[in-house]
Amino acid sequence: xxxxxxxxxxxxxxxxxxxxxxxxxxxxxAIFVPPDFSRxxxxxxxxxxxxxxxxxxxxxxSLDEAYLDVTEPKIALPSATAIARAICRAIRAELHLTASxxxxxxxxxxxxxxxxxxxxxxFVIRPSQVERFLAPLPVGKLPGxxxxxxxxxxxxxxxxxxxxxxLSARELESRFGRWGIRLHELARGTDxxxxxxxxxxxxVSAEDTFERDLRLDQLEPHIRRLAQKTWSAAERRKGRVARxxxxxxxxxxxxxxxxxxxxxxxxxxxxxxxxxxxxxRERVERPPESRYRLVGVGLSGFIxxxxxxxxxxxxxxxxxxxxxxx
Amino acid sequence: MxxxxxxxxxxxxxxGVAGVVxxxxxxxxxxxxxxxxxxxxxxxxxTTDMEVEMTADIGDGAREAGTTTVxxxxxxxxxxxxxxxxxIHVSEQQGRLQLRAGSSLFTLGTLDAQEFPQVGSIxxxxxxxxxxxxxxxxxxxxxxxxxxxxxxxxxxxxLLEVGPEKLxxxxxxxxxxxxxxxxxxxxxxxxxxxxxxxxxxxxxxxxLSQAEETVEVTLSARYARFALGTLGITTKLIDAQFPDYxxxxxxxxxxxxxxxxxxxxxxxxxxxxxANEKFRGVRLEAGTNMLKLTTHNPESEEAExxxxxxxxxxxxxxxxxxxxxxxxxxxxxxxxxNFCFTASDSxxxxxxxxxxxxxxxxxxxxx
Numbered sequence: 001x002x003x004x005x006x007x008x009x010x011x012x013x014x015x016x017x018x019x020x021x022x023x024x025x026x027x028x029x030a031i032f033v034p035p036d037f038s039r040x041x042x043x044x045x046x047x048x049x050x051x052x053x054x055x056x057x058x059x060x061x062s063l064d065e066a067y068l069d070v071t072e073p074k075i076a077l078p079s080a081t082a083i084a085r086a087i088c089r090a091i092r093a094e095l096h097l098t099a100s101x102x103x104x105x106x107x108x109x110x111x112x113x114x115x116x117x118x119x120x121x122x123f124v125i126r127p128s129q130v131e132r133f134l135a136p137l138p139v140g141k142l143p144g145x146x147x148x149x150x151x152x153x154x155x156x157x158x159x160x161x162x163x164x165x166x167l168s169a170r171e172l173e174s175r176f177g178r179w180g181i182r183l184h185e186l187a188r189g190t191d192x193x194x195x196x197x198x199x200x201x202x203x204v205s206a207e208d209t210f211e212r213d214l215r216l217d218q219l220e221p222h223i224r225r226l227a228q229k230t231w232s233a234a235e236r237r238k239g240r241v242a243r244x245x246x247x248x249x250x251x252x253x254x255x256x257x258x259x260x261x262x263x264x265x266x267x268x269x270x271x272x273x274x275x276x277x278x279x280x281r282e283r284v285e286r287p288p289e290s291r292y293r294l295v296g297v298g299l300s301g302f303i304x305x306x307x308x309x310x311x312x313x314x315x316x317x318x319x320x321x322x323x324x325x326x
Numbered sequence: 327m328x329x330x331x332x333x334x335x336x337x338x339x340x341x342g343v344a345g346v347v348x349x350x351x352x353x354x355x356x357x358x359x360x361x362x363x364x365x366x367x368x369x370x371x372x373t374t375d376m377e378v379e380m381t382a383d384i385g386d387g388a389r390e391a392g393t394t395t396v397x398x399x400x401x402x403x404x405x406x407x408x409x410x411x412x413x414i415h416v417s418e419q420q421g422r423l424q425l426r427a428g429s430s431l432f433t434l435g436t437l438d439a440q441e442f443p444q445v446g447s448i449x450x451x452x453x454x455x456x457x458x459x460x461x462x463x464x465x466x467x468x469x470x471x472x473x474x475x476x477x478x479x480x481x482x483x484x485l486l487e488v489g490p491e492k493l494x495x496x497x498x499x500x501x502x503x504x505x506x507x508x509x510x511x512x513x514x515x516x517x518x519x520x521x522x523x524x525x526x527x528x529x530x531x532x533x534l535s536q537a538e539e540t541v542e543v544t545l546s547a548r549y550a551r552f553a554l555g556t557l558g559i560t561t562k563l564i565d566a567q568f569p570d571y572x573x574x575x576x577x578x579x580x581x582x583x584x585x586x587x588x589x590x591x592x593x594x595x596x597x598x599x600x601a602n603e604k605f606r607g608v609r610l611e612a613g614t615n616m617l618k619l620t621t622h623n624p625e626s627e628e629a630e631x632x633x634x635x636x637x638x639x640x641x642x643x644x645x646x647x648x649x650x651x652x653x654x655x656x657x658x659x660x661x662x663x664n665f666c667f668t669a670s671d672s673x674x675x676x677x678x679x680x681x682x683x684x685x686x687x688x689x690x691x692x693x
Contacts (some may be wrong), residue, residue: 263475265501311501312500
C-alpha cells in the first residue's frame with residue numbers, strides 16, 4: 001500500500017492508499033521506500049522547534065502540517081508573510097527540506113493557500129482578495145465537503161464556491177442544518193476557529209475509501225496502515241493517552257458500523273492498536289462475503305497521562321508508553 | 327412429536343440450557359432450543375452458540391417421537407409464567423408447536439431441526455471422573471481472573487492441566503493470575519492441557535451448584551465435555567498457546583508480610599472508595615509490623631488505612647489495582663495471608679501460609 005507518493009510519481013497517477021502493485025504498473029520505474037516513522041517524528045519535532053522561535057500558538061494538524069497564529073509573534077517581523085518566508089528558509093537551511101506555506105486571515109484559508117503552491121512555495125491570500133480568490137474554486141476545496149457532499153451540491157447546480165454564495169444562509173440551513181450555516185460562512189471566507197495549541201483530543205482517527213469494495217478478511221493491510229497513521233497522530237497529543245479503540249466500516253450499501261473496545265489498559269503501540277482493530281472485525285455480525293467501501297481506525301477516551309496509572313503486565317516486558325513506537 | 331410434562335419437569339432443564347442462547351444471534355436457529363423426543367419416552371433439550379453446546383435430559387414425558395426447534399427464550403418465558411404444577415402438553419403440527427396448559431394455548435413457530443448445528447458425540451479423548459466439589463473449587467478460586475474481552479483469546483479462558491495426580495486450573499487477564507491445584511486430584515490415565523473458553527467456564531460454574539455428585543470429563547483435541555448427570559456441556563477449546571505462567575509466579579521472594587485476611591480486605595474496600603475510578607490504584611507501604619494503604623483521586627481526595635502485619639524487613643512501597651487485591655483476598659479463605667514481594671515493580675505472590683495449592687499473582691501499578 002502506498003502511504004505517500006512523491007510529486008514525480010504523482011504525475012503517473014500514483015497516489016496514497018493505492019495498492020503497491022497498481023502503483024508499480026502505473027509507474028514501473030518508481031522507487032519504493034518503506035516508511036520510517038521514528039525518523040519522520042524526529043524531523044517533525046525539529047520543524048516544530050523552528051515554529052516555536054516565532055510563536056507558541058502552534059496547532060499541529062499532522063506530522064508535517066501545522067497552523068501557526070502569528071498575530072503577536074515572538075520575533076517582530078514586518079508581516080505574517082515575512083515570518084512564513086523566514087520559517088521556510090530555516091527549514092531548508094537546517095533540515096534540507098522544502099516546505100510550503102499559506103498565509104491568510106484564518107485557518108481554513110491558510111490551509112487552502114498552502115496547498116496552492118506545493119511543494120515549495122508561499123501563497124498569500126490578503127483579506128481584500130478573499131472573495132475573489134474563493135469564487136472560482138471547486139466546492140470540494142472547502143473543509144468538510146467530501147465526495148458525497150460534492151454530489152449533493154452538484155445536484156443543486158453548485159460546483160464552485162461562487163455558486164454556493166448564491167444560496168442564502170436560511171436556504172442552506174433548511175437544507176443542511178447547522179452544517180449549512182457553516183457552509184454559508186466558509187463560502188464567504190469566514191472562519192473564527194482559533195489556533196489551539198493544546199486542543200483536548202476527543203478522538204483521533206484515520207480512514208480510507210477503497211477503489212473497489214473489499215471483504216472483511218481483505219482489510220488487514222489497510223487497518224494496519226491506518227493504525228500507524230492514527231497512532232502517530234495520537235502520539236502528538238502529549239500528556240494524553242487513549243483507552244478506546246474504534247473500528248469503523250462502511251458497507252457497500254453505505255451503512256456505517258462501528259465496533260469499539262476499551263481494554264483495561266489502552267494500546268501501547270501502533271501494532272497493538274492494529275491488532276485490536278483487526279480483532280474487532282470478529283464482532284461484525286455480517287455474512288463473510290459482505291463487502292465494505294471504507295475502513296477507519298480510531299482512538300478515543302483520551303485521558304491525562306497524569307491520571308493514568310501504568311498497570312504492569314505479567315507477560316510482556318513493560319516499557320514506558322511515551323517511547324513506544326510501532 | 328408429542329410431550330406431556332409437569333411445568334417443573336420442563337422448567338428446570340430449560341433454565342439449565344438457556345444460558346448459552348445469545349440475545350443477538352448470527353443465525354436465527356441459534357435462538358432456538360432443539361427438542362428431541364424419543365420412543366423410549368426420553369426427551370433431550372439442546373442449545374448452542376456454535377462454541378458451547380448444552381444438553382439437558384428429561385427421563386420421561388415423550389408420548390410420540392419427533393424432533394423440532396423453537397425459540398428458547400419464548401418457551402422459557404411461557405414455562406416461567408405458567409402456574410406451579412401446571413400440566414404441559416406440547417405437540418408439533420405442520421411446522422408449528424402447540425403448547426397447552428390448563429386454559430392456556432400457545433402456538434409457536436419452529437425451525438427445521440436438521441438445520442440445528444450440533445457437535446455430536448466425542449469419541450476419543452482423555453476421560454476421567456471427579457467429585458463435583460473438586461471442580462467447583464477449581465473454578466471458584468480462579469475464574470474471576472480470566473480476561474473478559476481480549477484480543478489474546480487464550481486469556482479469555484481457563485487453563486486446565488490434567489495429569490497423574492495433578493489437576494490444576496490457571497486463569498489470567500495479563501495483569502494478575504490465579505492458580506489452584508485440586509486438593510484431591512482424580513485418577514487420570516494420561517496428560518492433557520486445554521483452554522476452556524470463558525463462556526463455558528461460567529455456564530459450568532452455574533450448573534455445578536445444582537449438579538450431582540460426580541462429573542464425567544472428556545478432553546479431546548478440539549472439545550471438552552462435562553457431563554453432570556442429566557446436564558451436559560460440550561465446548562470447543564481455545565486453540566492457542568497459554569502463556570508460560572510458571573515464569574511469572576515468583577518463587578524466591580525477598581519480603582514476606584503476614585497479614586490478617588479479613589481486616590486487610592475490609593481496609594482495601596474502604597480506601598478503594600477514594601481511588602481513581604478508572605484505575606483503582608491503592609498504594610501499599612510496608613513498615614515494621616504494619617501495612618499502610620492509601621488512595622487518592624483526581625479531585626485530590628485521599629484515604630488512608632493502617633493494618634497490623636507481621637513484618638520486620640526494610641520498608642518499601644508498591645501499588646496495586648484495588649479490584650485485583652479484593653478478588654484475590656476474596657478467593658482465599660484462611661485467617662491470614664502472605665504477601666510475598668521482591669521489588670516494587672515486580673509481581674507479588676499472595677497465598678495462604680498453610681498451603682501452596684492456591685497462588686495469586688498480581689502485577690503492580692507503576693507509581
